[in-house]
Amino acid sequence: MDDETSIRELICRVLVDDGYACDGAGDAEEGLSLLARERYECVLSDIHMPGIDGIEMLRRIRLTDQEVGVVMITGAPDMDSALEAMRLGAHDHLSKPLNLSHLTLTVERAVEKKRLVEENLEYQRNLESMVQERTKQLHEANQELRRLFLSSIKALAQALEAKDEYTQGHSARVAEESVKIARYLSLADAEIENIWLAGFLHDIGKIGIRESVLNKPGKLDAAEWEIVQQHPVLAEKILAPIEELAEVIQIVRHHHERFDGSGYPDSLAASDIPLGARILGVADAFDALTSRRPYRDALSTEEALTVLEDAAGTQFDAVIVRAFVSCLADDQIAALAGGSRRSLDPLQDASGIEFPLSNPFSFRPTDAS
Numbered sequence: 484m485d486d487e488t489s490i491r492e493l494i495c496r497v498l499v500d501d502g503y504a505c506d507g508a509g510d511a512e513e514g515l516s517l518l519a520r521e522r523y524e525c526v527l528s529d530i531h532m533p534g535i536d537g538i539e540m541l542r543r544i545r546l547t548d549q550e551v552g553v554v555m556i557t558g559a560p561d562m563d564s565a566l567e568a569m570r571l572g573a574h575d576h577l578s579k580p581l582n583l584s585h586l587t588l589t590v591e592r593a594v595e596k597k598r599l600v601e602e603n604l605e606y607q608r609n610l611e612s613m614v615q616e617r618t619k620q621l622h623e624a625n626q627e628l629r630r631l632f633l634s635s636i637k638a639l640a641q642a643l644e645a646k647d648e649y650t651q652g653h654s655a656r657v658a659e660e661s662v663k664i665a666r667y668l669s670l671a672d673a674e675i676e677n678i679w680l681a682g683f684l685h686d687i688g689k690i691g692i693r694e695s696v697l698n699k700p701g702k703l704d705a706a707e708w709e710i711v712q713q714h715p716v717l718a719e720k721i722l723a724p725i726e727e728l729a730e731v732i733q734i735v736r737h738h739h740e741r742f743d744g745s746g747y748p749d750s751l752a753a754s755d756i757p758l759g760a761r762i763l764g765v766a767d768a769f770d771a772l773t774s775r776r777p778y779r780d781a782l783s784t785e786e787a788l789t790v791l792e793d794a795a796g797t798q799f800d801a802v803i804v805r806a807f808v809s810c811l812a813d814d815q816i817a818a819l820a821g822g823s824r825r826s827l828d829p830l831q832d833a834s835g836i837e838f839p840l841s842n843p844f845s846f847r848p849t850d851a852s
């Protein structure tokens with residue numbers, strides 16, 4: 484583009500002689516309308532033109548086209564305009580009077596830069612789609628790992644239930660009630676997940692206890708009771724190789740601690756007991772109390788709550804007991820209203836695994852915490 488017809492025609496002639504197709508425009512408006520209609524490799528434009536000058540024209544070109552090569556033609560002393568043009572995205576500049584031997588070389592360089600810009604943009608676009616694809620693959624692989632992981636947890640829980648006739652469904656119910664309490668206390672999703680897993684695994688250590696003790700129909704003697712009390716520590720040993728369960732293991736190890744410090748295995752008290760373990764302790768005791776024993780019938784919900792409330796502040800964290808009472812009240816209101824309950828399995832959607840949340844009640848005496 485140049486408002487001087489003689490210069491415009493001279494430039495076009497040189498470029499056509501060197502193998503380029505060339506269109507001339509007498510001002511910026513005409514040039515911009517050519518650019519809107521056709522794709523060009525390179526724009527050569529005078530900076531000083533009547534109407535829209537070269538700088539403004541360049542600004543408008545770059546609003547919609549980052550790739551086309553642009554070479555600005557300046558008067559010899561006008562270096563400021565040349566620098567401004569370069570800042571706005573011109574690839575090069577030529578000074579008047581034009582050195583025709585430089586013209587084609589400068590255009591070639593601008594076209595080459597345009598090609599590099601295009602390649603770079605294409606590379607970035609490919610990179611973005613590659614990253615998206617890899618992220619999707621990683622997500623799918625994680626989902627698969629999670630599914631396998633949860634299958635292993637389920638297999639572990641089932642292994643215990645196959646051995647201990649009194650624990651069928653106990654782990655799942657403890658997990659379910661613990662999640663209710665954790666949600667009531669507005670714990671973070673990750674904590675709720677850990678508590679849910681701990682619920683499933685809390686008695687897994689009983690796998691390491693011989694069946695004559697585990698399935699003894701009557702009350703245990705002192706020696707047998709001591710053996711049963713090993714189960715939180717045995718659980719820790721069984722689960723220790725699974726790094727992902729580090730926090731879950733702490734909940735499992737301490738689910739028989741008592742708020743007053745008289746529990747086992749470490750005689751922890753109050754807030755030294757992990758919150759998840761305090762929650763699990765209440766849910767565990769409630770499930771044991773409301774389950775039938777060989778030597779007694781199951782307690783009613785009201786009777787079991789009385790036992791929990793009486794032990795609030797000694798065996799149990801009073802805050803957790805109050806939360807549990809509120810959860811049960813909410814459940815009763817929801818049941819009366821006939822509303823549908825939200826799934827209590829925080830991982831069920833992701834895993835597609837159905838855990839045994841509603842097996843028949845059947846428990847052994849030693850389970851009462």
Ligand SMILES: [Fe+2]
Nearest residue numbers: 685686738739
């Ligand atoms: Fe236990």
Ligand SMILES: [Fe+2]
Nearest residue numbers: 685686767850
């Ligand atoms: Fe238990």
